[in-house]
Amino acid sequence: MIERDIARLERSLELLARAIVYPTTPPIAEQITSRLHDETASPRVAPAWALAGVAMTGLIVLIAALVSTVSPLRDAVADVLDRVNIFEADEPSSSITRDIEGFPVSLNAAEDALGFEILRPAYPKGATIDELLLQEFGEVRVAVLFVEHPVFESFALFQTNATVGKGLSSTAQAEAVEGFHEDAFWLRGLRIVQYQGSDGEVLEESIRATEANTLVWEQDGRVFRLEGNLSLEDAVLIARSLR
């Protein structure tokens, strides 16, 4: 019965797919030609230097010494690396907050605000969501799950579809982590976390400092961050258990 229904639906989908008369495709190639010409005519940070480190050594520490203070350069670096941007920065000043701020919401409210399903960890077994916060920085929204366990280290899981920047101080390290479909990095040491709006501008109000071990990775157009006193092995197990 169910399989028969599904077969009928498949047939209807195939018919609908053939029946839709799409609007005429606009001359996108022409517009791209013009935009690429404009881009190549203006000075840019070359992607090759930024990405070679990931591919060749598995270790990425991007050199952009003025990045935390010179906005155009910081934005240029961010532009190169898609949704997870890691750059070298000055030591965060003591005035930068280390608190994870937001307002408590229900899971449904967070999903409505973000427009996607919030994933939860199935590992470690017995872990519970202690609190869910929604952070809002301009147009950017971030869900933060605080996860507790009777014996396991507690941790925070951040989920967003915004671009996340990590500014590493001289004592911080970032290593590429293998085994993820998209980019993943393991970060340690003092650093700043920040978000960017859709126009690429850094949202100053989102800047926060942290020293907690962090696994950050991209998945299906979203950025996930696991933050806490976790080992890399446990962080990877938690990341792979998200449902």
Next chain:
Amino acid sequence: MSVRDPEEEQTLIARARSGDAQAFQGLVEIYEQQVFRAAFLVLHDADEARDVAQETFMRGYKAMSRFKDEQPFRPWILKIAVNQALTTLRQIQRRRERRVKTSVAEVDYTIDEALIDRERAASLIAALNQMKEKERIVIYLKYFMDLSEKELSHYLGCAQGTVKSRLHRALAKLRKVVVDDYPQLLEEQK
């Protein structure tokens, strides 16, 4: 250039990876229609879909150095397009500058009624719009964009066997929506 010539495409990809903008434009010419249509399926709006298509190719160009040799180009560029379209959709919903068209009456597709009658098409589109985003996208990619299971496995980042189960799960969810709200879709089409 609209017909896919695999050898020529591979040449264009190799040149584009090394920063050849002209080669990348060749890829845009091959895929502009598919990218535009994928965005249109998500957004139901030709102007928004055009903007998303442009942004998709600009992001794709910047990300070409990360493109891996062994992966097919089509699911890669469609993934950028769908993610970009979903981001745009959320921005529209958040800004509430205008309501996103999701109901049967509002989705103004032009339908070839020789293939499927208008009411049936509208009900099916409405049922799809009631599904979760990621389930709906899998169906769009398989049935509307005609991605193979291999291409879908690259898009979804999973094994081909998992693609079958993801598709079946999505279709089962669609069936549930249809049973609840559009049972006429399960009647044999005349």
